[in-house]
Amino acid sequence: MVTTYLHRSSIWRKNLPRFFQYLILSLFVLIVFVPIVMLVFGALKTRGEFMTRPYTPPIPPRWENYAKILGMPSFWIMLRNSLVVMLATTTGVVFACSLAAFVFARMEFRGKGLAFNFLTLGLMFPLTIAIMPVYLVIRQIGLTNNLWGVIVVQIAFQLSGNILILRGFFMAIPVELQDAAYIDGCSAFDFFWRILLPLARPALSAVAALAMVASWNELLVPLVMIDKDKLWTLPLGTMQFQGQYGQDLALVAAFVTLSAVPAIIFYLFAERQIVSGLTAGALKG
Amino acid sequence: METASASEDVLDSPRQTRSPRRVQDNLTIVLFLLPALVLFLTFVVYPILQSLYYSLFNWKGFGPAVDFVALDNFKRILTDRIFMKAVGNGLLIVVLSLTLQLPLSLALALMVGRDLPGRAFFRTIFFMPYVFSEVITAIMWLILYNPDPERGFINAVLILIPGVKPQPWLGSPAQVMGCLFVVLTWKYFGLHMLLYMAGLQNIPQEIEEAARIDGANRGQLIRYITLPLLSSTIRTSVYLSVLGSLQVFALVWIMTLGGPVNASEVMATYMYRFGFVRFWLGYGSAVAIVMLLISLAFSLTYQRLVRQPDYLSGI
Numbered sequence: 001m002v003t004t005y006l007h008r009s010s011i012w013r014k015n016l017p018r019f020f021q022y023l024i025l026s027l028f029v030l031i032v033f034v035p036i037v038m039l040v041f042g043a044l045k046t047r048g049e050f051m052t053r054p055y056t057p058p059i060p061p062r063w064e065n066y067a068k069i070l071g072m073p074s075f076w077i078m079l080r081n082s083l084v085v086m087l088a089t090t091t092g093v094v095f096a097c098s099l100a101a102f103v104f105a106r107m108e109f110r111g112k113g114l115a116f117n118f119l120t121l122g123l124m125f126p127l128t129i130a131i132m133p134v135y136l137v138i139r140q141i142g143l144t145n146n147l148w149g150v151i152v153v154q155i156a157f158q159l160s161g162n163i164l165i166l167r168g169f170f171m172a173i174p175v176e177l178q179d180a181a182y183i184d185g186c187s188a189f190d191f192f193w194r195i196l197l198p199l200a201r202p203a204l205s206a207v208a209a210l211a212m213v214a215s216w217n218e219l220l221v222p223l224v225m226i227d228k229d230k231l232w233t234l235p236l237g238t239m240q241f242q243g244q245y246g247q248d249l250a251l252v253a254a255f256v257t258l259s260a261v262p263a264i265i266f267y268l269f270a271e272r273q274i275v276s277g278l279t280a281g282a283l284k285g
Numbered sequence: 286m287e288t289a290s291a292s293e294d295v296l297d298s299p300r301q302t303r304s305p306r307r308v309q310d311n312l313t314i315v316l317f318l319l320p321a322l323v324l325f326l327t328f329v330v331y332p333i334l335q336s337l338y339y340s341l342f343n344w345k346g347f348g349p350a351v352d353f354v355a356l357d358n359f360k361r362i363l364t365d366r367i368f369m370k371a372v373g374n375g376l377l378i379v380v381l382s383l384t385l386q387l388p389l390s391l392a393l394a395l396m397v398g399r400d401l402p403g404r405a406f407f408r409t410i411f412f413m414p415y416v417f418s419e420v421i422t423a424i425m426w427l428i429l430y431n432p433d434p435e436r437g438f439i440n441a442v443l444i445l446i447p448g449v450k451p452q453p454w455l456g457s458p459a460q461v462m463g464c465l466f467v468v469l470t471w472k473y474f475g476l477h478m479l480l481y482m483a484g485l486q487n488i489p490q491e492i493e494e495a496a497r498i499d500g501a502n503r504g505q506l507i508r509y510i511t512l513p514l515l516s517s518t519i520r521t522s523v524y525l526s527v528l529g530s531l532q533v534f535a536l537v538w539i540m541t542l543g544g545p546v547n548a549s550e551v552m553a554t555y556m557y558r559f560g561f562v563r564f565w566l567g568y569g570s571a572v573a574i575v576m577l578l579i580s581l582a583f584s585l586t587y588q589r590l591v592r593q594p595d596y597l598s599g600i
Contacts, residue, residue, distance in 0.1 A: 021396050022403075028393065029410050031471070035425040038438055042428065054428070055438045092324075100321040109314050119321060122329050124584040125577060128532035128553050132560045132573040133332035136339065156328035159321050188313045217418035219535045224561055235420040239539060242424050249428060256424050260417055267416040271409060274416070278476070279483035 042253035050250040065254035075258070077230060078237035082216060082262075085150050085233055089215040090208050092155040093162055097207060098200075100159075101166035102192050106178060116167075122160030128220055130157070135224050145228050150221050158214060162207045165280050169203035170196065206277030209270040216263060234259045333577065336570035344567035358571035368572075371543075371550040377462055378469065378530040378551070386470045387477055387522060391515075394481035395507065399490070408482060412475035419472070419535035426468045427540050430454040455541055458548035465549055468536060473529065477522050484518030485511070520591055527587075531580055552576050 042050050043065055044058035069075050103109075104116050127134075134153055135144075143149030173196060181191045197204070219235040226232060232240065238259050242252050267274070340358055344350035362368050393411070397404050414422065431437030432453045434444050440451040454464050488511065496510050512519075534553035537543060543550040543558065556576065560569020 018401075021401065025393070025396060025403075025407050029407070032410055032414060032475075034438070035422075035429055035471070038429060039425050051436070054431075054436050055441060096320040096324060099317040103314050103317045107310065107314055109311070115318065119325055122325065124528075124581050125329060125333065126528060126532050126580070128534050129573060129576045129580055130329065130333060132556060132566075132569045133336035134328060135561075136335060136566065136570070137328065137332040152324065153328055156324040159325055159329075163321065188310050192313075192317075213416055217416075217420075219418065219420055224557075235418045235535075238418075238420045238424070239535075242539070252424065253428070256421050260421050263416050263418070263421075264413075267413060271412070275408075275412070275479060275483075279480060 039253050040257055042250055043257050045250050047248050047250050050253075054249075065251050066258065068251065069254050069258055074229065074232075074237065075255070078232050078234045078259075079262075081147060081231055082234040085147055085154070085222075086212055086215045088147075088151045089154045089158070090211040092151065093158045093211040094204055094208050096155065097159060097162040097166050098197065098204060099192075101163050101170055102196060104163065105167045105170035106192075106196070107188060120160045120164055122157065123164070125157075127153070127157040127218075131220050131224060134221075138225055144225050145231060146225075147231060149225050150233070153221050153225075154215050154218060158211055162211065165210075165277060166200075166203060166207055168280055169200055169206075173199055202273075202276070203280075205270075206273045206280065209273035210277040212266065212270075213263075213274060216266075333574075336573055339567050340571035340574050342567040344565075346564045346566045350567060352567075354567075358568050359575065361568070362571055362575055367547050367550055368552075368555055370547055371552045371555045374462060374549065374551050375530055375533075378466060378533060379527050381466050382469070382526045382530060383523060385466075386474055387519075387526060389470070390474045390477035390522075391481050391519070393474070394478045394485060395511070397478075397482060399485060408475075408479065412479050414472045415476045417472070420539060422468060422472050423536050423539035426464075426471075427455075430464060430540075432456055456545060458545050461541055461545065461549045465533075465537060465540065468540070469533065472536075473526075477526070480518055480522050480525075481515065484515045488514045523591075524584075524587055527583060528580065531576065531583075552579075 038055055041056070041058050042054060044061040044063070045054075046062050046064070049058075049062070100119065104112065138144055138149045138153065143152070177195060177199075178191055181195055186194070217235060218233075219239065222231075222233045222236040223239075226236065229237075229240070238256060241255050245251050245255075339350055341353060341355055342350040343352040343354045343357070393407075397407050401407075417425075429438045432440060432451060432455075434440040434451045437451075437454075439454065443449050444451055452460060455461050492514070493506060493510055496506055501509065532553060533551050534557065537549055537551050537554050538557065541549045543554040552572070553576075556569055556572040559565050559572060
C-alpha cells in the first residue's frame, strides 16, 4: 500500500508540471487559431448572417463569397502580379547575394572588411524607414507604376541580411575543398559554380524562402509606387478591397482567406527552409 | 593576400607580380560584387543622400525643389506634438515588447525545451502568424475588435464575465495602443520563440547535466546556466524587436490610421501621412532622415554597449 502510494505520488510529481505545460501551450495554440478560425467562419456566411451572428460556426457553409472572389478577374491579376514580383525578387536576391557572399567568405582583397561593412550597413536602414527617399529616386528614373520598380527596391533592401546569412553558410564549407580544387586547376569561378553552389543548396533555399515570404507580404513599396489597379499586388489589393467593400465583411473575409492560402501552403512546404534561414541570420548576426 | 603575393614573388621573377591567376581572381571579385554594389548604391545609399539634400527644402512635389528652408523642417518635426506622440508610441511598443513579448516567447521556448513530445507541432503553429502579411493580420483583428458585442468576438467573450461591460478597444485613445500591441505579439511571438528554441538547441546538454548532478534545481538551472548561455540569442532578439518596432506601419495604418486623434500614431504612419498623403516631399524626407538617425544611433550604441564576449566561444 505504502509503496504504491509513494509510486503514484512520484508519477504525479513527474507528470503534473508536464500537464500544466501542455495546458499553457494549448491555450496559446487556441489564441493563434481564434482570429484565423473567425475569419474562415465569416467567409462562409452570407452578408446578413455575418451581421447577425458573426462568430458562430457557419452551418450550412455558404460558398458564394469564395465563388464571387474567384470569379473576379482582378483577384487573378493581383495573384499574378504578386507571383511575378516574388519570383523576380527572389531570383535577384539569390543571384546578387550568393555572388557577393562568396567573395566575402572565400576570397582575399584589400578593403574587404570595409566593403563588407558597407554592404551590411543596410541592416540599419530598413525599407519602411527609407521608403520616402527610395520613392523619390524611383520617380526620377520613371519606374513608378512599373513592377520592375517594386522588384529592384525589394531586392536592394534584402541584400544586406541575406549576404550576411549566405556568407555564414559559405564559410562553414571546409577550406580544404577549395585548396584541393585550386590545386586541381579550378579557377575561383569554377570552384564557386561547380563545387560551392551545389554544396550550399540548403543555404540557397533558406535564403530564397526568406526572400519569398518578405516579398509576398510586402505592402509599402507597391502602396507608394503603384497607382494602376492592374498592377496591384495581393497585399495592396487586399487593403484596397477592404476599403472598398468594408460594409460586406463576409466578402472581405473570403478575399482575405483566399489571399492567405498561398502563404499557408508555402509555409507548410518550406517551414524548414524559413526556419533555418531565420535562425542562421539571427545566430550569426 | 600579402602572404600569397610574397610566395609568388619568391617563385616567379620579381617583376611578374601580376600572374594570370591574380588577374583572373581580381576580375572575379569585381564582377561578383558588382550586382550587389550597384543595386545597393542606387536604391539604398543614393536615395538617402539625396533625401538629406531634399530635407532642407520646402518642396510639395511640383517642379524642382527651390524653396530652401535650411533646418526648418527638422525644427518643425522635433517640435510637432504629433511626431513626439509617434516617438512615444514607438518607445511604448519597445518597452512592452521587451518586458512582455520577449519574456513570454522565452518562457514558451523553455517550456517546449529540447524534447517535449509535440515540440515540432507547437513550433509550426506558433510561428504561423509570422508568414501572414500584416494586411491579412490587420483585417482579421479588425473584425475581432469590433466594439459591438453582437459583432466583435472579443467583446462577446468579455461580457460573459458578470459585471464586465463591452470595451471600445480601437476606438478608445486609452486602449488603442494596448490593442495594437496584442496584435503585434500575436504575429511576432513565434519568431522570437523560434530564435530562442534554436539558441537552446545550441547549448551543450552536458553542461546542464553537470549542473543537475551538482544539485541545481530547475530554477537555478535556468538562472545560472540556460539564460547566460542564451545571452547572445537574447541580444539578437532584443535588437530585432527594437528595429521592428521602428518599422510598424501596415498594421497601424489599416487598423486605426493612427487614430483616434493620433493616439496610435507611429513614426512610419506619420511619415506616410505627411510624405505621401499630403505629398510634402521635403518634409517627408526630413522625417525619413530623423527616423534613419534614430535607427542608426540605436544600432551603433547597442552594438557598442551590449555586445560583450560570449560565455563560451563557438556557441
